[in-house]
Amino acid sequence: MNGHRSEADAPTSLVVTFPVDRPLITDAGGTVSPLTVAYQTYGTLNADRSNAILVCHALTGDQHVANVHPVTGKPGWWRAMVGPGKPIDTDRFFVICSNVVGGCLGSTGPASINPATSKVFGLDLPVITIRDMVRAQSMLIDHLGIDTLFCVAGGSMGGMQVLQWAALYPDRVFSAMPIATGARHSSQNxxxxxxxxxxxxxxxxxxxxxxxxxxxxxxxxxxxxxxxxxxxxxxxxxxxxxxxxxxxxxxxxxxxxxxxxxxxxxxxxxxxxxxxxxxxxxxxxxxRAMDYFDLAADYGGSLAQAFKGTRTRFCVASFTSDWLFPTSASRAIVHALNAGSASVSFVEIETDKGHDAFLLDIPDLLATSHGFITAMARARGLA
Missing domain, CATH: 1.10.1740.110 (Rna Polymerase Sigma Factor; Chain: A)
Structure with missing residues (x-):
């Protein structure tokens, strides 16, 4: 049996299955019930549950952000950013990363068994949106007994989830780091x-x-x-x-x-x-979830309205050589945040590594992330 199929059936990670009376209602009008979410955690949740960081993965990522991957045997996909002594320090923070709904590493997806037929879902699974992914993550965060996330961070499709979190649950996100992403998918993408x-x-x-x-x-x-x-x-x-x-x-x-x-x-x-x-x-x-993502369209065509009055603190980062999500996409996010009177810092990082730079050991990105999280920890009383 190939690795991704066995992971879909029996993931090598923590799993929560929500009962049929707690379905995920999708934007497409369908339901996912029962919903299974596979996830990894690192570090320790503090007594007042205020040090939780949610990491959101990109298109081909998964929940194995800082541990050896059970299928490939390779290190976690964001080992430059997450771990002991790293910007997202697992000695200080309780880090959560879940496989998105629609994925193939244990969360309900097209390779999962459909309880109604006892066969794999295939295309019978409702089409999933970024907002559906975030709703499923919110159900997981509720399950873990966490009211407010100290930070939500991610790049590319993960950055889309960060933006959706901040728009959909502004009171649950203290700080946010959307990296190498955009508020909508371009026609070229x-x-x-x-x-x-x-x-x-x-x-x-x-x-x-x-x-x-x-x-x-x-x-x-x-x-x-x-x-x-x-x-x-x-x-x-x-x-x-x-x-x-x-x-x-x-x-x-x-x-x-x-x-x-x-x-x-x-x-x-x-x-x-x-x-x-x-x-x-x-x-x-x-x-398809990335293609459908257009945050401004959900707020009357105004991206600023998505963040109006938000108290979430943002750090937005882009890369000079990223033509998939160019700096102009990040600037549009920053302008909307400024128009919404949000607290936001922005950095364009010089590198020739392209879009994948967010996954790599890029000193300026690591320094920016460390500085932002440190400042946010002081503001939250976690320093």
């Missing part, structure tokens, strides 16, 4: 996602989303989707510096369609490794 979805659905092994029931997996389609998306996570500068036009294990071109160039070999590796840990239908659901 939707286009890239559609290419990935079509690659998956064009794979004959996709079987109209019923591949797990039929014993197949659309590995080629999912691999191509990952390859296309991975290009958007990097910058032209980073690709040129790392690969240029260097050939892969050969002195001259083969004049074939083999992976002559190192960049081709790298992308093929990224695609192959991805299919071992991720579910194709979850990829469809996650990308």
């Amino acid at each position: 939707i286009a890239f996602h559609e290419v990935g979805r079509q690659a998956i659905m064009a794979d004959p092994d996709w079987r109209a989303g019923r591949y797990l029931d039929e014993g197949t997996r659309p590995e080629k389609g999912l691999s191509v989707a990952r390859m296309a998306a991975h290009i958007t996570y990097l910058s032209d500068q980073a690709l040129h510096a790392k690969f240029g036009r260097k050939l892969q294990d050969r002195a001259a071109p083969t004049f074939s369609f083999d992976a002559d160039f190192q960049i081709e070999s790298y992308l093929r590796y990224q695609g192959r490794s991805f299919v071992e840990r991720f579910d194709a239908n979850s990829y469809l659901y996650m990308t």
Whole structure:
């Protein structure tokens, strides 16, 4: 059995299942009931439950933010940011990270068993939105007995969740760190996602989303989707510096369609490794959730209205070489926060690492995050 399927059935993490009388009502008009949320925690919750930090993961992330991944055996995906002595210090804070609803690492998703049919959901699961993800997280936070989160932090799709948390539950979020994100998905980003979805659905092994029931997996389609998306996570500068036009294990071109160039070999590796840990239908659901995200549209077209009168303190960060979520997207968030009279700091970090910089050991990002969290801890009386 492949790793992501077994994790969907029996996740290697903490799990809470909410009973049928506590369903998740989705924006699409459907219900998810019973709802299961898989999550990890790190550190210790203090006596007055005021030191909890919720980390929200990105599109292909999961709850294993600071521990060895049970499927890949690799370190947690945000080990630069989360851990003992790190900006999100697990010696000081109680850190929570849950697999989003619609995911494939234990929370209810398309690879989970549908209790109504005893088969996997497949596309029978209602389409999920960022707001649905946040509502499910709120149910988890309630379950843990936490009224107010000290901080909500995340990058990319995780940053979308941060913004949705601050808009939907302003009284429950003391501080927020949305990184390398936007208040809506751009037309270009939707286009890239559609290419990935079509690659998956064009794979004959996709079987109209019923591949797990039929014993197949659309590995080629999912691999191509990952390859296309991975290009958007990097910058032209980073690709040129790392690969240029260097050939892969050969002195001259083969004049074939083999992976002559190192960049081709790298992308093929990224695609192959991805299919071992991720579910194709979850990829469809996650990308669709990002596409539908448009926070201003929920507030009469005014992003400032989403944050009007908020008491949440914000730190917004972007990267100079991120063309997937460029600095202009972060500036739009900052302008809206200023218009809503919010407390906000903003930093544009110089790096050639592209969108994925938020996952890496970028000194300026770590210093900014450490400074913000330290200041917030003093303001909250946690210093």
